[in-house]
Amino acid sequence: MQTRPFPSAPDARSPAGAEIRHLIEGERGNMIHSTVPAGQVNRATVHATVSELWHVLSGQGEIWRRDGREEGTSVLAAGVSIDIPVGTAFQYRCTGPDPLRFLCISMPPWPGDDEASVVDGPWEPTLP
Numbered sequence: 001m002q003t004r005p006f007p008s009a010p011d012a013r014s015p016a017g018a019e020i021r022h023l024i025e026g027e028r029g030n031m032i033h034s035t036v037p038a039g040q041v042n043r044a045t046v047h048a049t050v051s052e053l054w055h056v057l058s059g060q061g062e063i064w065r066r067d068g069r070e071e072g073t074s075v076l077a078a079g080v081s082i083d084i085p086v087g088t089a090f091q092y093r094c095t096g097p098d099p100l101r102f103l104c105i106s107m108p109p110w111p112g113d114d115e116a117s118v119v120d121g122p123w124e125p126t127l128p
Helices: none
Strands: 019-025 030-036 045-047 051-058 060-066 071-077 081-084 089-094 100-107 116-118
Touching (some): 030 089
Antiparallel strands (some): 019 030, 045 089, 045 116, 051 081
16 A cells, blocks of 8 residues: 655656656556646657546646547646547647646556657647
């Protein structure tokens, strides 16, 4: 059994560019807290083996997703939950004046940054 306090500072950056805090690790998945600063547009990526579930805690943003069947953009706001199935290209950005904050559950556990490949998305990233 695990119990962890909320980390006081980010642990790392995701391959897309969000600040992340590692919350909990499990055999079949893990959970992180992500923060995207106001005005930031992250890199578009696709995962090789991991699916994700997100739940937005605060802020405003948009996420673009594309798989083999459909493509679309969804609003990200407090209370919204989305999925990113394995092999889905996605890109997200913070569109409000405050940071976009969300929980992200990865299944299986995140294997490392080589999991994500950068792809072309609809928006120009603001990160190098």
